[in-house]
Amino acid sequence: MNVILMGPPGAGKGTQGALLAERRAMTRIVTGDLLREAVQRGTPLGQKARAYMDAGELVPDSLMLELLREVLTAPQDEGRPADFLFDGFPRTLPQAQALDALFREMGLTLDAVIVVDVPDDLLIRRLSGRRTCASCGAVHNVYFQPPRVPGHCDSCGGPLVERPDDAAPTVRRRLEVYRRDTEPLIQYYQRSGTPVRHLRGDRDVDQVYHAITRALEPWST
Ligand code: AP5
Numbered sequence: 595m596n597v598i599l600m601g602p603p604g605a606g607k608g609t610q611g612a613l614l615a616e617r618r619a620m621t622r623i624v625t626g627d628l629l630r631e632a633v634q635r636g637t638p639l640g641q642k643a644r645a646y647m648d649a650g651e652l653v654p655d656s657l658m659l660e661l662l663r664e665v666l667t668a669p670q671d672e673g674r675p676a677d678f679l680f681d682g683f684p685r686t687l688p689q690a691q692a693l694d695a696l697f698r699e700m701g702l703t704l705d706a707v708i709v710v711d712v713p714d715d716l717l718i719r720r721l722s723g724r725r726t727c728a729s730c731g732a733v734h735n736v737y738f739q740p741p742r743v744p745g746h747c748d749s750c751g752g753p754l755v756e757r758p759d760d761a762a763p764t765v766r767r768r769l770e771v772y773r774r775d776t777e778p779l780i781q782y783y784q785r786s787g788t789p790v791r792h793l794r795g796d797r798d799v800d801q802v803y804h805a806i807t808r809a810l811e812p813w814s815t
Contacts, residue, residue, distance in 0.1 A: 601709055618814075648764070659689065666700065
């Protein structure tokens with residue numbers, strides 16, 4: 595089963611993607627995390643991507659397509675699950691077309707697109723409260739999932755930090771970019787006959803997870 599998890603910034607794609615990957619044994623491709631890692635390591639990709647990310651803009655398609663091919667065609671790690679879960683990709687029409695072409699080349703099928711819908715005011719609150727562990731990457735929220743010890747990760751005790759692109763003006767820009775470039779992909783997939791399932795993401799994490807697994811039942815083995 596190959597699935598795209600789509601939704602605006604703060605919809606909970608990362609939160610749900612982590613649960614799905616762990617509980618349903620899927621290989622999760624999170625382009626935002628791959629880019630942040632490249633920025634942190636100062637690789638050529640990271641150096642080019644940084645300014646776009648800090649401004650809430652999309653990283654150019656040419657860079658993203660290079661990254662996608664690298665990740666999908668990398669020699670399979672032993673034990674890497676065969677099913678793919680895309681979180682944060684595709685975000686533009688050229689990216690969606692490139693993913694289709696790469697899937698054809700690899701003999702894979704895209705089974706479903708899950709769209710997580712959340713009202714803008716809640717997205718903004720979630721992003722302003724997000725804190726990520728600088729050591730293990732676990733995501734917390736000071737409003738909705740407060741850490742047991744303020745400022746420290748529940749999983750490993752590492753320091754919790756804010757993402758630079760979660761500042762209010764950047765979040766507003768990210769929302770605009772999502773509506774302009776990424777939301778139209780919903781129609782693209784509907785037109786191409788790929789099943790698209792919308793679900794409400796303004797519920798607690800477990801409820802959203804169960805809604806996603808119910809939506810994916812037809813493709814679950
Ligand atoms: P990326 O990292 O993909 O960011 P995003 O899509 O804007 O999504 P977020 O990570 O902000 O939110 P999320 O939906 O994962 O929510 P989360 O689960 O964390 O991309 C960042 C940047 O990289 C882009 O702006 C762009 O520059 C670049 N980029 C990435 N991919 C690209 C591509 N393909 N092409 C070009 N550029 C690209 O949840 C948010 C918060 O809410 C957390 O604190 C969480 O704990 C909390 N929360 C989640 N669910 C719930 C719930 N049900 N109830 C209460 N709280 C909840």
